[in-house]
Amino acid sequence: MPSYQSYLKDIKKTISETDVQALKKVVELRNGTTVIDVREQDEYVQGYIPGARWIPRGYLEQRIEDAVPERDREVILYCASGNRSALAARSLNELGYTNVKSLTGGFTAWKRAGLHFDLPVVLDKEQQIRYSRHTMLPEVGEAGQIKLLKSRVLLLGAGGLGAPSSMYLAAAGVGTLGMVDDDVVDLSNLQRQIVHAQERIGMPKVESAAQTLKGINPDVKVVPHKMRLTSDNIMSILADYDLVVDGADNFPTRYLLNDAALKLGKPVIHASIYRFEGQLTAFIPDAGPCYRCLYPSPPPADMAPSCQEAGVLGVLPGVVGVLQANEAIKVLLGIGTSLAGRLLIFDALKTKFRELKLRRDPECPTCGVGVDRSKIELIDYEQFCAVG
């Protein structure tokens, strides 16, 4: 029986090898050669050769056809020292790959030569467990989960809608959650605003929410914005985020948000609730209408509905806020069909959903034909009613 060393020596006689200087040229040229890192995860996380694809040795035969469908394409394999990649090259030859090379000296030689390497973003052991029900969905996968962890979502309002949506977004591993709210937790909030708690009455809502969200998932960074959005601050706040979940409870903020989001090209997941009914849609620039396509301008202050606090079934913002989180995750991952151009209406008493088509208005003052969005002026509309 041959020893491992003599076996390896024989294998190396049958395969092609390349060296780091030749690979360096390939990396610089990006000439269509596929470079594959066949090391294990604990090695890969220490750094990899720029542009290389990572397929651990144990999965190589299984995944190579997806990674490299053309069997005559040049493939360069590397491991830590050039032995595992030599065995892997032999295996690919046997699968019919005709232009496979193994990197002599492997990643160790690459590093010793002082060549640049990249550090990957990968899920650590705890994250692999935490997000396993996501990563086993092919539509999400590890790449999708990493995308969520890098995503930044701004929640307007830490109230009825912001509570459930922020909790599910945190649990899903959306890495940065900004929260805009200038209010403090009140006893009357706790009937529906489940992100807060009895012992935190009197505490700023953004702080109370941050405590709950960190408790759900320490991966999540919560950025509190204890303020009201105005035309002076909205652009700089929105600029830092990928998407806005709108749980605002007033018209001035909706118009201001719509206009600023269009200027910056940010998607807004919009919702509102009233008594037993909730409404939900997605305003995605150029993929559907905006808020002003539906309501071009706010009603005059004296025509506005009374701002007397209306009653609301406590569970209603739960249903609608969770749907907002669902929309946000889909838009962030680019999967499924968004609610752009559709208004979903939920009737809690009948337990019924209805859907209305929403059309983009070519005459819309903010997203209509010929409108230069960079010139949209942000307006601080008056609060429609005195807070009484």
Ligand SMILES: [Zn+2]
């Ligand atoms: Zn519009």
